[in-house]
Amino acid sequence: MDLYDELPESKLLCDEEFSYLLEAVQQSGVCVVDFLTLTSKELARLVQRSINEVFRFQQLLTHEYNEKYLDMCENSSISPDDGPKYFTTADVAIDELLSGGIFTHGITEIFGESSTGKSQLLMQLALSVQLSEAEGGLAGKCVYITTEGDLPTQRLESMLSSRPAYEKLGISQSNIFTVNCNDLINQEHIINVQLPILLERSRGAIKLVIVDSISHHLRVELQNKSFRESQENKNYLDKMAEKLQILAHDYSLAVVVANQVGDKPLVNSPVAHKAQVTDYDYQLGWLVGWRNSTILYRQMYSMLGGNPNNDEILSDDEDYMLIEKMMENINNRGYEFSTQREGSVRPENMTFERPPSGFINRQKKKRKFDYHVPNLGLTWSNHVSTRILLQKSFKASTMIQRGEAHLYRGDDSASLWLVKRIMKIVYSTFVKPGQIAYQITKRGIETA
Ligand SMILES: Nc1ncnc2c1ncn2[C@@H]1O[C@H](COP(=O)(O)OP(=O)(O)OP(=O)(O)O)[C@@H](O)[C@H]1O
Structure with missing residues (x-):
């Protein structure tokens, strides 16, 4: 029997009362799992011993396991898992769109072109997660992993100073642990080694892990030159995403990442064909917003x-x-x-x-x-619980629209354009797709 392997400190191993039973168990090939899952009657038949003897042994074994399991629970630094929670984005309308805010226990991806405000939103979340539960936060700290330079602390400071209430509520940059990874090996080491250690040591205090951006090193270093390479890269991506998911689940925290976009050009096939609804290409549009x-x-x-x-x-x-x-x-x-x-x-x-x-x-x-798609493809998408698209476009200013361009006296043509920004929930485990207009102000991302 595998009792010594499974429970080496078990008293049953040297209990004379069960020496014959253990011998019979050994001969019949019955293992510890059988004792924990089968009925006494079934076991008695398998080991050819009396049902009373088997029942008694089974009871003592279960008791030992319970004691061991309860001990483990008591020693664990993490409180029992009670399902996903959410925290505010610091904007009421965005919270409503997201059915409450950013959810824990999964990966939220914010993707979009350059300067759409991904980092602005991430910094805002690094602050709002610190709010108390009564204020809509999780009273948690944040780990901010950057891949494209250091965390813009000045911008964070300006966000903080434009929200005077935050200071009184104890929101501060000192609750944000930041680390920069300058290549993929470094990123891998941080996610697989340093982050889990930090989370374990923080004993549940960290409620948000940000990666800005998840694809920066991956898209450069994971080139698909052959089928084999592409399979290996998929595997690598799967493992990294799984690791983040496991951390989000085990430590009841939210993982929020920025992702950049790449192009998906039109397929230039001379042969007319109708894609089937089950084709990835057919479904792609809905998956990428x-x-x-x-x-x-x-x-x-x-x-x-x-x-x-x-x-x-x-x-x-x-x-x-x-x-x-x-x-x-x-x-x-x-x-x-x-x-x-x-x-x-x-x-x-x-x-x-x-x-x-x-x-x-x-x-x-x-x-x-549209022809932009978030980087890292379907392999990554499969691990994302909520995908948020940030879009930026330009339209003529009201002055131009009214035909009053001749009245303009300035010399900056940029002021003739209005920036239109849209946040879109592409898909989410928690909420239906939807969208809202937003702007970037000194306070961060805000709706009108
Ligand atoms: N204090 C501020 N007030 C208003 N707008 C600001 C302020 N600070 C930054 N912005 C705007 O935020 C945008 C840049 O946002 P951000 O750096 O988050 O973009 P991003 O999507 O992360 O881009 P990238 O992918 O290149 O990193 C710019 O359009 C800039 O005008």
């Missing part, structure tokens, strides 16, 4: 045989209804699209409708479709 018009555009593009010079399909928002209608036609009625290329292979039963003549040229507008 593209607008519906872009998703439809991409589907139509492949159905017409990808051609970058093909102006016959548009993707502007204004054309959303039109594209949708055309998709409906293709799916429901459909008839031959006369410009089918010679020699191209078309799946059976697939037909295309040509857009109404003259329509396209009349409607031709500046193309505006």
Whole structure:
């Protein structure tokens, strides 16, 4: 029996009362797990001993295990796990969008192009997590891991000074542990070794771990030059994400990471094909927060045989209804699209409708479709519980819109543009997708 391996300090090992039973157990190949899971009757049959003897042994063994387990619980520095909690982002409307705020026990990803405000939001969270539970925080400390230089302490200081109440509530930079990792090996060491030690020593005081950004070193150092390399990289990414998830769960904390974006160009295939709903490419748009018009555009593009010079399909928002209608036609009625290329292979039963003549040229507008996707692909996405997209676009200032440009007397053309910022919940375990406009102020990320 494997009792000595499982419970070397067990008194049962040298209890004479059970010496015959232990011998019988040894011969029958029954193990400790069997004693903890099977009934006395079943065990008695297996070891060919009396049911009373087996029952008594089983009781004592279970008692020893319970004692050992309870001891372990008492010695643990972590309080029993009571499920995910959330803390405020310091903005009421964003909290509402997120169904309360940022959740513990999982990974939240904030992705977007450069200067959309990812770091601003992360710094804001490093402060708001320190608020007491009554104030919407978790009364917790924060670990801030940077990959692109040091933590901007001056900006943090300015956020703090623009929120005078924070000082009275004891919110301070001293509750933020910061470390910079300058390459991937360093990042790996911090996540796998230093962070777990710090979390264990903090005895549950750390409630937020930030990585800004998770993909900075990975996208440079994990190049996929061959299939084998790509598999190894996937494995590496899986392990790193799993490690973060385990830490989030074991220490009841939130992991929030920034992620940068890469491009997903249109597939330029001369062969028309219709993606199946189960295809990754078909689902990609929803996984990365593209607008519906872009998703439809991409589907139509492949159905017409990808051609970058093909102006016959548009993707502007204004054309959303039109594209949708055309998709409906293709799916429901459909008839031959006369410009089918010679020699191209078309799946059976697939037909295309040509857009109404003259329509396209009349409607031709500046193309505006999404092609950015968060770095690290599906392998990483599978581990993210909440994905938040930050977007920034420009539109003409009200002065320009009103046709009053001639009244402008300044010399800075930047002031003729308005910055429009949108925060979008792409997907989340805790809340439905949604979006809200925000701005960056000296206090951080705020909604109007
Ligand atoms: N005190 C402030 N008041 C208003 N806006 C600010 C302030 N400080 C920074 N910003 C704005 O924040 C934006 C930069 O944000 P941030 O550094 O978070 O971007 P990011 O998304 O992390 O970019 P990157 O991926 O390049 O690191 C800039 O547009 C800048 O104008």
